[in-house]
Amino acid sequence: MKQFSLFIILLLTLSISWGYFSENSDKSEVKKLVLTGSSTVAPLLAEIAKRFESLNPNVRIDVQTGGSSRGINDVRARVSDIGMASRSLRLSESELFSFNIALDGISIIVNNTNPVTSLDKQQIIDIYKGKIVNWQQLGGQDATIIVVNKAEGRSTLELFLHYFGLQNTELKPHVIIGDNQQGIKTVAGNPHAIGYVSVGSAEYEAGHQVAIKLLPLDGIIASVENVRNQTFPLSRPLNLITQQQPTGIIKDFIAYASSEQVADLIKSQYFVPVAH
């Protein structure tokens, strides 16, 4: 009897899961797009894709991550239809097509109790190289500077190093962090720390009683507005990449992703929509 009930349970499980094992028959009508690439861009694109799907019920968009370089490789290998990259195309990638959907800036942040209000380029280089070790040398309190750096492999680190003309091996960081959120928490929790994070999230957190302060760069205030009008020097494009001039549904999706209709989604992921 028990054997029998076990058998029935197994049968039920199988029949329920059968639906999952058989592909839907009407699938031929559904067009499927695969996007791979930058983990920074992926959450934003997943949201845009959901909205696009709700407007176009016969389209399915699968957003996968893996990093900007993977996105570009996958597009080249035709594994994906559209790649996502949080940087511009390199010279060696110039045969691909790139479409800018949003911008992201990188700001130097310090704790908001820190009396220092601006640092020039050379001072930031010296801090990160360990030549300036005390805030007193910069007109601040007598305290050791806690240098917060990004982990290897982050595109934010790449951009920061490139802008300041630094090598990662030259840096003398005290703390190594992963994502923006961690950087903001580290600097907010330590009055003598200095770090660099995405402008959008920093501006949002600074406006929500988090104890951080955005420092201007080359005299230009770090703000989403200045990233948008492209006066802020340390910024990067968030791009969609295709192998050929897009047509059909790919073209529609790219047009939708760079349109005014998704500006609220871009802002809610703390990025800057491109000017229209």
Add this chain to the structure above:
Amino acid sequence: MLKNKLATLLIYLVAVLITVTFICILADIIIHGFSQISWGYLTESPSDAGRAGGIAPIIVSTALIVFLAIIIAAPLGLATAILLTEFAQQKTIFAGFVERCLDVLASVPSIVFGLFGNAFFSLYLGLGFSILSGGLTLACMVLPILIRTAVEGLRATPDDYRFSAAALGITRTTALVHLLLPTAMPAIVAGLILGIGRAMAETAALIFTSGYVDRMPDSVFDSGRSLSIHIYDLSMNVAGGDSKAHAAALVLIVMLLIINAISMGLAKHWQKNRIISNEIII
């Protein structure tokens, strides 16, 4: 005497340390995550990159991936273990070779399985980013654990059982099904639980195989995000996702505890049923 007491104290300290570590992790997850858990959280789809909404599609994807992995790996694992213990002589080159291979396979980092799964199941076999390729990759990964524990369990059954069965004229298959496997069942189930645990906690092997899509899957050929990937993404990639990450971690732990309890119960039931029942055909 003093030495003895010191040793006892040390052993207790280690036990307390382990318990405290576990309780600290659990408390942290419960304190930060419990307030986020609601019926809606378990039944809705995620929105705003996971900061809002629930995790229903992610629970379904995780269950499907783990179910597939175990359904594929368990029969293969059990069959290999039976071959190694009951049918192959322990000292043959073949048996030794298989066991060395399993040891190496068990120590391969999960990201290597992920890359293999991506290259073989997703690209070469053309399964793409799908729950099926994730399940197959995890099956490869948990196979060595299942085989190892099942082999240990079968080896631990006393040879007396085998001799007695032979003396009574019971065939090897009958002895295996009614005597040896039930006796080894606790070890086999322990291996199964370890395997399920490893499969559910896996991130690296799944991000390039089952993928990142948080939509409710229609079939196992769809991409589906697992709970561990969801937790990783919320805590490392999404600003303001911490509390939801804690909630998802709490759901994952509760799911694991439930699965452990069920498998333990089933094992006990099966063991009792088989060994004592008069079903044995003499």
